[in-house]
Amino acid sequence: MKTALGNKLLTKAGKLYLYLRLRAPGRIKRELSVKYEGQYRNAGLMLLFDFLMALGVVAFAFVGTAILYISVA
Numbered sequence: 001m002k003t004a005l006g007n008k009l010l011t012k013a014g015k016l017y018l019y020l021r022l023r024a025p026g027r028i029k030r031e032l033s034v035k036y037e038g039q040y041r042n043a044g045l046m047l048l049f050d051f052l053m054a055l056g057v058v059a060f061a062f063v064g065t066a067i068l069y070i071s072v073a
Contacts, residue, residue, distance in 0.1 A: 007041055014043030 018028045018040070036042040 010044030010048065011040045012044070013047055014040035014045075017047050018043055 014036070018031060022028045022031060032038055032040065032043065036046070
């Protein structure tokens, strides 16, 4: 069965994220099994959600600042 392109991208992003953050293979295995249910895809998915949340916070702050600026000016 072929895996979807999105799953492949999430898996690669998860592997890269864990490698850059932890470096040691033993620590990566432990973190993967404890936090991400043993799947790199889940690590990539959490990274994607964190990125989207950060974008949402920035957009919210921008809109709030723009509203305050317009109402004062």
